[in-house]
Amino acid sequence: MKKFLIASVALAAMVGSALAQETIRIGALYNVTGGMSSLDGPSLYGAQLAVKQVNADGGLLGKQVELIAPDGKTDQQETAKAAQRVLSEGVVAGIGQSDTTFVMAGAPLFQEKGVPFVTSGATHPKLPEWVGDYMFMAPFGDDDQSYAIADYAYDKLGARKVVVWTDNSMDFTKALSAFFTERFTEKGGEVVGTDSFMMGDTDFSAQIARLASIDPKPDAVFVSAIPSEAGISVKQIREQGITMPIISGDGFDTELVTTVPGPELANDVYFSTHTYRADDRPEVRKFIEDYKAEYGRDPENAFAPLGYDALMLVADAIRRANSAEPADIQKALKETRGFKGVTGEISYTRATMVPPKPVSIISVKQGEYKVEEIWKPEQQ
Template identity: 65%
Template sequence: MGMRKKMLVLLSAMALVAALALPAGAADDTIKIAGLFNLTGGMSSIDTPGLNGAKLAAKLINEKGGLLGKKVEVIGYDTKTDQKAAATGAKKSLADGCVAGLGYGDTTFVMAAAPLYQKKGRPFVTSGATHPMLPKWVGEYMFMAPFGDDDQSYAIADYTYKKLGARKVVVWTDNSMDFTKALSKFFKERFKKLGGEIILEDFFMMGDKDFSAQIARLKKAGADAVFVSSIPNEAGLTTKQIREAGLTLPIVSGDGFDTELITTVPGPKLANDVYFATHTYREDKRPEVLNFIEEYKKEYNRPPENAFAALGFDAVGLIADAIKRAGTTDGKELRKALAATKGYKAVTGEITYSRPSGVPMKGVSVISVKNGKYKVEEVWMPAK
């Protein structure tokens, strides 16, 4: 082998060693963040806006000069509302050198992906999954941009009892999802504590299309309201079929109902007397909210579809803020910086990780839908 060839081999080897010594995603001039979302299937109406919000956040960061002198790229991975695909997507994103992961509007999919990030010592921030036990289940590298299910369930239970005056409630639960089961559990706990009564519990599964059996039992029950714990696909269908059956009692829920399907599937006439707890965002006049809406419209030629677009934006913002404060993309340092987040002015409310876990204390909006029109009825705050 000639001297020149030897030198080239040596230089190539040195470059490879240098690249391997750098933190993941830092071997080039791009900081890669994984956007793991279900862009197809039953979760797509909340996950697609989530990825759009995340990509918009990266674009605005880059317009201001990027992070640590590098560009930020949110790489989208469609995991098709499938748990196996979520695990595969997480593995691929880690192999692609993503320094952190974000995504999902549901706990089941976070639990398929985030433990792989924990194992690799890289942070994962969920943009929309709300089970308050997530950071405990996954570990110290797991953080939440949204509030916990206990907070949103307590907010809608309080509203149902105190403002709607309901005393007897029927609870419907999608029995195939961790998120929906947790939502019902916390709602029942709070409603009973207030003095209300759960007179009937009914169940369905993700993908169900016919709710006539549950509706027949609901008609006989004589309830003041029905709590429907579902993901977006079934949110629109249950609302449509309950109203088509001639039942006019209030339908109450959590953020699985924060989807355009709640009005488009039943149509504006039937989308009436629906109330749900969700992330503080709609009709909010804070500058963070107004700027986000303006930038989203500019980028996608439409207003944000729901709060999950804002949460995707916030998740990237939280990671970027931590990278800035850490001065590095090293997983350990990044985790420390995320855990130390205080008073971060997110679109969906100020975020502080003051609890011993990665669950922020935030306000919860209670939204009413009347004749297809959304209105913020109140913002509920958790007790400190």
Template identity: 55%
Template structure:
């Protein structure tokens, strides 16, 4: 994962940091408990992850409020700000969020580049930012002590896929395709390659593309001319996930396609269509396959509120983000942001839908099991969970 705030995010964040440091004093511990939710809701492929995540967050806040709220009856007030798939817009949204009177914490974003555009503003204001879906394991190191992850890191999911590919699928020689425009995808490819080669596998072809690409014929041609390839690891976000599957299958490439949680989007099914969306394996967050406890309670409530099952694991991550912040507020006994951030750092056993969150001493990235999903016959089917050894 790149250890800098990239492109426009850096410019926007730097321009706004000084403004955030002059914010008014926090409101007293009375009235609603304010949590800001920053998501890409209306633009780009990331909305297929962020919209379900926000729905999950809203659902958890509603359930807490209906159960009596927090701290003796105070209701959670979730303020949504659409970041519109734009890093400058995201930095501006973060500035607006930290100016909300009495803000206790921020949540949101399903991509590391966007989390990096927002989180530094929260860090400067002394307010915790809990990303519900960004998975760069070095986000806390890059941002500071107010940055927390609900999901596992990309190193964990990439190592899990490498171990599953080598040990369960018996793959030995892979091609790696990487979206070179995203921090998430460049890191994911690096971690996958690291673990797969440690196990004894080989990367026989490496190719790159950009998020805006629509034509993968050149990459397909190079793949077809490379001998001995057993599978393709496609390190992609949701924008290109379905397009990659479609164009590989249309070209007659029947090799297994491996990926990370950027493939946990209905675009993997809808873009190629049922006949072509097959033999695709991706990692995601392990509530899939669990039919009891918090996972089943979440599914039932989500279906009741939205008239559909959860679209993907990001819905569960948004739900867990609000639950995690609420748990920290309860343990802190206050909604004051410094106390909330301290309680978050001390989390040792929050039972979420996507697994138990334990932050190690000095760390703010949980290690959780990884779900493996197989796409075939027009459906996404849970295969197994993997806790990587590497």
């Protein structure tokens, strides 16, 4: 009986191992509920579309791809648990997250296990340095996008004096404000006031009162926020009759900027984001068609194609490595050059390992989004 039990356990382990090897598992860490859901939800949809297309084309190395995507619930502890879960299920790589704080809750666990992680939307340029050599970025860095909107505010909007509001609870928002201030003041502009708030705040009356009291009146207000505060801040600023331009980064690349205040108040808003809207490259056109065919709607924002790009970046690395071993995938990712993503070409040529990608400047006028210009970064 004892021998039979041992044999049964061994057989079960073998069967379990064989089943685990039938698919190539990739983890997806996203906050599909909570304050980050308007970015992470579309990003996950983009990644799921990529998996469906890869599998329809025969999968990778003769196997189907399986995406494991537990909800991080816009909570750092839940994100860490989600990372532990997918790693325990034998993923060969991970993708996800649209914010630096949540990447830092999960990606270091991938680094510890020697499994590559590609963030689809977190933009702090020090992420690869902070996490390690198994950390990769599909998007640009916050320095590039902050410089882009600072240049636009100074050169095109004619802003010389600005007020800077910062969500002090997030690494991303603090970095965005710091890089914006650096660039704007280097160009000769002046920050005439600063203010702060925290993730989850819903009342900006005190900040608005201080903004309105500044004399002489500033030319613009820079609001460094995530989506949950983006729409609310626009609504409340405009409701108080303040008409100066509101400028920001890709945390404003959300439908909440127009749906919360409504089209009449969603006016003279400008933000930097990932090159995608109004781009006629074939990769963009095909992605929009495929997304609409799959989900019955246009992609919500640039984070949908970023999720798609992150998954396809991993798939490309697996094909080039001809291996699903995490170390081989990491090596192939590091050697990525000229990968033609929907959100722009990705090459890891900088020492920082942050891809030098173009940045779109978007305006919102009467609730309508428009690409104003494409900003090109320095390659180094």
